[in-house]
Amino acid sequence: MTEDMDRYTQYIIDPAKVKFYRNANDTGGLAMELIGSDGIKEVYPIIRPVRVFPITAPEEYISICDKGNKEIGILQKLSVLSADQQKLIRHELWLRYVMPVVTEIVDIEKGPNAFRWEIITNRGKKVLYVKERNEQLTFIGRFRIIINDVENCRYDITDYRKLSKHSLLELEKVI
Amino acid sequence: MLKKLRKNNQLKKGQNILPVMVSEAVKQQFPNETIIISALTDLLFDATYGKEWVVLTSTRVLIYTQTGDEELESYSLRTEYALSTLADAKAENTVGGGILELITPDGETLRAALYSNTHARRFARLAHSIQSKVQKKDSKQNVVPEEHTKYCETCGFPIPEGMESCPACSKKGRTFTRLLEFSRPYTKSLWVVLLVMILSTLCGLVAPYTSKILVDDVLKPMKNEWMLAPLALALLISYIGQNFLSALHGQLVAILGHKVVYDVRTQLYARLQELSLSFYDKKQTGSLMARVNQDTNEVGQLLVDWLPITTESILTIIGIGFFLCKLSWKLTVIIIIPIIITIWFFKSIWPKVRVYFHRYLETRAKISALVSDTLSGVRVVKAFGQEKAELQKFDEKNIDFRDAGILLEKKWAIYHPISHLLIMLGSVIVWYVGGKFIFAQEMTLGDVIAYSGYLSMFYRPVQTLTRMANTVVNTLSAGERIFDIIETEPEIKDAPDAVEVNDLKGEIEFRNVTFGYNKFKPVITNLSLKIAPNEIVGLAGHSGAGKSTIINLICRLYDTDAGTIFIDGHDVKKIKYADFRKHVGIVLQEPYLFSGTIAENILYAKPNASRNDIIRAAKIANAHDFIIKKPDGYDTNVGERGVRLSVGEKQRISIARAVLSSPRILILDEATSSVDLETERDIQEALERLVTGRTTVVIAHRLSTLRNCHRLLVIEEGKNIEIGTYQELIEKNGAFYKLVKLQEQLSQIRRV
Numbered sequence: 001m002t003e004d005m006d007r008y009t010q011y012i013i014d015p016a017k018v019k020f021y022r023n024a025n026d027t028g029g030l031a032m033e034l035i036g037s038d039g040i041k042e043v044y045p046i047i048r049p050v051r052v053f054p055i056t057a058p059e060e061y062i063s064i065c066d067k068g069n070k071e072i073g074i075l076q077k078l079s080v081l082s083a084d085q086q087k088l089i090r091h092e093l094w095l096r097y098v099m100p101v102v103t104e105i106v107d108i109e110k111g112p113n114a115f116r117w118e119i120i121t122n123r124g125k126k127v128l129y130v131k132e133r134n135e136q137l138t139f140i141g142r143f144r145i146i147i148n149d150v151e152n153c154r155y156d157i158t159d160y161r162k163l164s165k166h167s168l169l170e171l172e173k174v175i
Numbered sequence: 176m177l178k179k180l181r182k183n184n185q186l187k188k189g190q191n192i193l194p195v196m197v198s199e200a201v202k203q204q205f206p207n208e209t210i211i212i213s214a215l216t217d218l219l220f221d222a223t224y225g226k227e228w229v230v231l232t233s234t235r236v237l238i239y240t241q242t243g244d245e246e247l248e249s250y251s252l253r254t255e256y257a258l259s260t261l262a263d264a265k266a267e268n269t270v271g272g273g274i275l276e277l278i279t280p281d282g283e284t285l286r287a288a289l290y291s292n293t294h295a296r297r298f299a300r301l302a303h304s305i306q307s308k309v310q311k312k313d314s315k316q317n318v319v320p321e322e323h324t325k326y327c328e329t330c331g332f333p334i335p336e337g338m339e340s341c342p343a344c345s346k347k348g349r350t351f352t353r354l355l356e357f358s359r360p361y362t363k364s365l366w367v368v369l370l371v372m373i374l375s376t377l378c379g380l381v382a383p384y385t386s387k388i389l390v391d392d393v394l395k396p397m398k399n400e401w402m403l404a405p406l407a408l409a410l411l412i413s414y415i416g417q418n419f420l421s422a423l424h425g426q427l428v429a430i431l432g433h434k435v436v437y438d439v440r441t442q443l444y445a446r447l448q449e450l451s452l453s454f455y456d457k458k459q460t461g462s463l464m465a466r467v468n469q470d471t472n473e474v475g476q477l478l479v480d481w482l483p484i485t486t487e488s489i490l491t492i493i494g495i496g497f498f499l500c501k502l503s504w505k506l507t508v509i510i511i512i513p514i515i516i517t518i519w520f521f522k523s524i525w526p527k528v529r530v531y532f533h534r535y536l537e538t539r540a541k542i543s544a545l546v547s548d549t550l551s552g553v554r555v556v557k558a559f560g561q562e563k564a565e566l567q568k569f570d571e572k573n574i575d576f577r578d579a580g581i582l583l584e585k586k587w588a589i590y591h592p593i594s595h596l597l598i599m600l601g602s603v604i605v606w607y608v609g610g611k612f613i614f615a616q617e618m619t620l621g622d623v624i625a626y627s628g629y630l631s632m633f634y635r636p637v638q639t640l641t642r643m644a645n646t647v648v649n650t651l652s653a654g655e656r657i658f659d660i661i662e663t664e665p666e667i668k669d670a671p672d673a674v675e676v677n678d679l680k681g682e683i684e685f686r687n688v689t690f691g692y693n694k695f696k697p698v699i700t701n702l703s704l705k706i707a708p709n710e711i712v713g714l715a716g717h718s719g720a721g722k723s724t725i726i727n728l729i730c731r732l733y734d735t736d737a738g739t740i741f742i743d744g745h746d747v748k749k750i751k752y753a754d755f756r757k758h759v760g761i762v763l764q765e766p767y768l769f770s771g772t773i774a775e776n777i778l779y780a781k782p783n784a785s786r787n788d789i790i791r792a793a794k795i796a797n798a799h800d801f802i803i804k805k806p807d808g809y810d811t812n813v814g815e816r817g818v819r820l821s822v823g824e825k826q827r828i829s830i831a832r833a834v835l836s837s838p839r840i841l842i843l844d845e846a847t848s849s850v851d852l853e854t855e856r857d858i859q860e861a862l863e864r865l866v867t868g869r870t871t872v873v874i875a876h877r878l879s880t881l882r883n884c885h886r887l888l889v890i891e892e893g894k895n896i897e898i899g900t901y902q903e904l905i906e907k908n909g910a911f912y913k914l915v916k917l918q919e920q921l922s923q924i925r926r927v
Contacts, residue, residue, distance in 0.1 A: 011794065050803050053774065053786060055810035061786060063803050071800065074790065138812070 010037070013064065013073035015080045020047075020088050030092050032064065034072065044072065049092050055140060058097075062089065100126065102147075102157045105167035108174060114150060115174065121155060128153065133174050145175075197228050197239050197250050204252065208232035211308070214301045216290035218272065220253065227253070229275065229288050229298075231305055234258050236277065238288055256287065264305035266298045268696065273298060277305070299695030350654045354474070358435045368427045372483070375420035376490045380498060381413035383628030387502075391621030424483065432479030440471045443657055450660075451667040452732045456692065466656055473653040481650065485643045488636035495633050502622050502629075509608055510601060510630070517597040517634070521641040528590050531583040538576040545572055598634050605630060667734055673751045679758045680743050681708040681839040681870030683729060688738035690728060697736065698724045699893040711866050713875040713884035715914060721893040722874045726842050729872060730759055742840075760838030762865075764846045766829035768820070773802055774809040776828055780836030788835060795864050796831035797857040798824070822846070823854035830861045841866060843873040845880060878918070887911065 013034065023031035023045055032044045044066055052061035052074065062075040078086055100121030107118040114129040128149040130136050136148040145157040157163070160171060193213045201210060211231045219225035219240060226241040228250060235257055239250040256277055263278040272291040275298055276284050290298050326333050358365060389406050393399050444467060455463075499507045549556060549565050556565055609623035618626075683706040691697035699721045706712050714722040727733055728740060731747055740747045747755070760780065768776045777789050784792075789809065793799040801824055805811045811818055813828075820828070826846060833841060843866065850858070859879055866873070866883075875881045882901045889897035889904065889911045897904055897911050904911035 011790070050808070052790065052803055052808050053810055054806070054808050056772075056774070057786060061790065065803075069804065071803065076787075 011071070011074050013075050015075070018075075020085050022088070030088060032072075047072065048096070049075075049089055051093065051097060054097060055146070058093075062093070098123075099146075099154045099156050100124075102155050102163075104164060105170045108170045110173075117147070117149075119155065126155075128155070137175065193228065193230070194248055194250070196248065197230065200239065200250065200252065201230060201232065201237065205232060205235065205237075208234060212301060212304050214290075214294065214297045216288055216294050216298070218289040218291055220289060222289055226250075227288055229301060231301065231308065233308075236261075236264075236287065236305060254287075256285070258305075258309055261305070261309050263309065264302040266295070266302035266695065268295070275302060296695050350651045350658060353658055354435070354439075354478070354654055357438050358431065358478075360438075361431055361434060364427065364431050368424065368431065368483075371420055371424045371427065372487055372490065375417055375424055376487065376494055378413045378417035378420060379491065379632070380494045380629075382410060383625040383632070384498065385410050385413070386628060387619075387621035387625035389621070390624055391619045395620060424487075428483045429479050432475055435478055436471055436475035439474060439657060440467070442661055443467060443471065446661050446663070449668075450663060450665045452727075453666050453692075454663065466660060470653040470657050473650050474657060477647065477650040477654070481643055481647055484639060485647060488639045488643070491636045492633065492640070495629050498629050499626065499633075502626050503609075503612065503618050505617070506605065506608055506612065506626060510604060513597065513601050513604060514633075517594070517601070518637060518641070520594065520597055521638055524590055524593075525641055528583075528586050531579070531586050535576075535579045535583045538572065538579045542569075542572045542576050545569060594638070598631075601630055601634075602627060667731065667752065669752050670749055673749055674745065675751050675754045676743065676745060676758070679839040681758075682706065682741075682743050683840065683870065683872070684741040684744075685725075685728075686739050686741065688728065688735050688740060690724060690733065690735045690737075692724075692733075694736065697893065699728075701738070702893065702895055703738075704888060704895055704898075706870060706872065708870050709868060710886065711871045711873065711884045713873050713881055713887045714890055715875060715881065715887055715911060716890035717914070720890045722890055723844065724893075725890070726761075726844060726872060726874065729840070730761060730842060731755060758839045759842065760833045760836045760840070761842040762826075762829050762833045762844065764844045766825040766846075768813050768825060768828065770813075772807075772810045772812055773805075773828060776813065777809075777831045777835055779832055784835055789831075792831045792835035793828075795834050796827045796861040798827035798831045798861070801827075821850075823850040823858060826850075826858055827861055830858070830865055834865055837869075839869055841869050841871045843871060845874055845876045876918075878915070881915075889914070 017035040019033045020030055021033075023029050029046050030049070032047045033041055034044065035041050046067045048065050048067075048069070050063040050065050050071075051058055052063050059078045060076060062078060064072045064075060066072055075081070075089075078089060081089070100123040102119050102121050104120040105117065106120060107116075109116045111129075114131050115133065117128050117130055119126055119128070128147075128151075130147060130149050138146045138148070140146060143159045143161055145160055147155040147157070149155070157171075160168065163171065193210065197213075198210065201208065209232060211233065213228055213230040216227045216229065217224060219227060226248075228239045230237040230239065235255050237255045238253045240253040242249050242251050260279060261277050262280040265276045265278065267274045267276050272289065273295050274289055275287040277287050278284055288298075385406055388402075393402050393406070447463065447467065499510075545568065549569070556562060605623065605627050609618055609626060612618040613620060613623060685702050685704045688699060688702045689697050690699045702721075702725070714725060716722055728735060731740075731752070734748065742750060742755070769779065774786075774789055777792060778784055781788075790799060793802060793809075802809055802811070805818070813820055843862070845862075859877065862880070863883065873880060873884065875884065875887075881887060884901065886898060887901060887904055888895050889909075891910060897907065897909055899907065905915065
């Protein structure tokens with residue numbers, strides 16, 4: 001690889017050189033101050049964090065994009081930031097990535113065209129309808145299941161082994 | 176009459192040897208000549224069927240044609256050519272056959288002989304030999320290997336391609352033994368299964384005998400009332416025993432069968448992965464998929480369902496036969512005749528009914544194929560407004576299906592009552608003759624009752640056996656197809672002296688390479704070229720000129736027919752295959768993405784790379800930006816069951832894949848499909864970054880690529896006709912110039 005190419009690969013944001021804060025209007029957006037390679041501090045009034053590997057590495061490789069969705073840089077690991085910085089980013093990601101984690105499956109009922117699921121998630125209770133028995137259930141690895149409902153919303157069973165007995169009984173109806 | 180025809184169709188072993196008559200004639204007419212090679216053709220010079228022999232001697236080409244009756248095998252000289260008057264020879268392919276052409280030094284073409292496709296390979300060889308002789312070349316070098324359709328010696332039918340022996344005549348026992356070999360690790364379980372089966376059968380045979388004892392020793396003489404209870408108990412136990420043991424047997428067999436099939440399936444799949452591309456060229460993907468999926472399932476069913484049922488039936492029949500004879504051998508002798516008639520009936524009618532069954536299955540398959548075809552092409556149907564025509568097509572097939580079903584039911588409806596009747600006939604005979612025997616004091620009532628009971632148990636296994644016989648044979652064919660693949664040796668495999676090459680510089684050399692996908696139709700002839708390490712070489716030429724073939728050879732997806740390819744000075748055949756593939760990267764015209772996430776696809780060549788490496792490769796390929804725009808980012812599912820990517824996106828992902836694997840030799844088959852300007856620019860940039868610092872061979876379609884190449888090779892009809900830089904070739908005003916001009920014109924039209 002030539003030096004020229006390395007230019008394209010200087011995208012890791014140095015956690016020491018960056019600071020996130022709520023922007024002035026506090027419309028809920030995040031702003032960022034970044035000290036660039038030239039030593040000059042740049043202010044980005046609106047940035048959006050984007051998960052590069054949303055499913056397999058949700059806490060790593062967070063791409064920071066500007067207002068026009070152009071990438072400014074990538075944060076390699078959230079954990080290297082300070083606690084309140086992490087909180088800010090995590091909150092923003094929590095708002096942007098809505099894939100509730102299923103904590104309990106209360107009931108699964110078969111209907112004429114779909115299955116009615118009643119679940120409890122880390123974002124609250126939810127009733128959803130899922131087409132087909134398990135066509136809309138994607139297995140990631142052997143123990144993680146992502147459910148896709150008729151409204152195209154997704155729900156995450158991170159490890160079905162960790163569910164309660166009752167949840168497992170219900171789940172066995174469809175897998 | 177039939178026998179005679181068959182014999183003649185057989186390509187007997189000796190048929191390819193020059194008949195004595197001809198060789199004698201040659202010796203007589205041309206006493207100083209030695210015969211070098213000869214070929215038999217099946218077409219006369221007027222293209223009708225007949226035999227001719229073309230003989231190449233040291234100074235002549237002689238053609239003997241058949242005279243008189245086919246049986247007599249007499250020949251006379253039709254024409255001769257002196258080699259001194261010839262400059263070249265060619266086996267020209269026509270549709271369904273070919274012409275042997277001899278070319279004079281003036282360029283005149285003489286037609287020497289005609290042949291059908293059966294002899295195409297032989298004539299290619301002959302033409303080559305003539306050519307070598309005339310041009311005084313070393314004929315040993317470019318030998319076209321002898322391959323012809325093999326015919327089975329037993330039945331005269333051709334052996335399917337890729338198979339070594341005739342599947343119909345092969346010993347079915349052999350496949351069976353091979354299947355059993357697979358179950359060798361489970362021998363202990365097999366013995367248990369057998370034991371359970373014998374016990375179960377024995378339990379089943381107890382019942383009628385118990386009724387004999389009941390009638391003879393207890394009920395009729397009205398004595399021994401104490402025996403009632405133990406007899407009833409014995410009966411109960413035997414029934415329970417039989418049911419239980421039967422269920423146990425079923426379970427054990429199922430477990431065993433599934434385990435064995437698992438082993439077969441694993442071996443089959445492993446072998447399929449090993450086999451080279453030429454194997455896949457010859458077979459259709461569909462039939463291969465059928466082998467892995469359907470055939471393994473069929474073999475599984477054979478082991479799990481049919482075999483146990485068959486063995487159980489055989490045991491039962493033997494057991495019953497024993498008891499029948501024990502009770503009254505005289506009655507058994509009498510009853511044999513109706514039994515034989517019944518068996519004959521089962522055996523002969525069943526194949527006939529089967530024909531209707533097959534027709535039913537076939538019409539059903541045709542209808543589903545039609546539906547699948549039409550519905551997947553619904554866009555085209557609607558665009559051309561052909562709904563009515565499609566409906567009519569469907570209706571025809573639907574009618575066939577309906578009729579096949581009705582006919583099947585009708586035939587089946589006849590079969591059943593008749594078979595029942597025959598069975599009942601047996602029963603009637605037992606009572607009549609048995610009755611007579613009772614009066615003659617040769618049998619007791621209990622004997623007859625037991626006999627009747629055994630007889631009624633007899634027919635079911637017989638019926639099962641007749642039906643199973645054919646099914647088992649057919650399923651064994653499935654097994655054969657599987658073993659056929661497992662036993663195929665991959666064409667491209669490591670030579671015993673293959674070496675590992677660790678530090679590849681990336682120098683490629685072709686030395687007098689000749690190759691064709693069909694052995695007698697070379698796509699590349701005598702090609703020689705040399706590519707230096709880190710050189711970017713472009714291949715240009717019309718479609719079909721041989722560019723993709725050159726690339727396939729560099730990747731060693733095929734081996735050359737003649738000549739050698741050297742990588743860093745090593746004969747590519749002497750480099751360890753797995754090692755070699757690590758150093759070669761390829762970006763195809765049609766980027767194929769497997770079912771999986773984008774990250775998995777990029778990682779394909781280097782599964783252990785880190786996430787950082789993936790992002791880096793994607794950034795270099797200008798793919799990162801569009802990937803993170805997708806909601807699942809790099810974890811987006813693509814391929815069969817995932818999101819559809821646009822052509823430009825697929826291209827860039829496949830470039831990222833190549834970047835990650837960072838090969839020393841990069842093969843690039845540029846896509847010709849058009850994308851929007853911005854994407855085009857992104858792709859171009861990505862490609863430029865990709866080819867830096869490695870030996871690249873690119874089939875170029877873009878002007879910019881052509882300009883960036885260090886050298887360009889212009890290929891036409893498998894030969895390298897121009898070499899030079901872009902500038903040099905344009906100035907030459909030759910074939911390359913014409914190509915570029917044509918492309919410019921086309922792009923102008925596109926712009927308009």
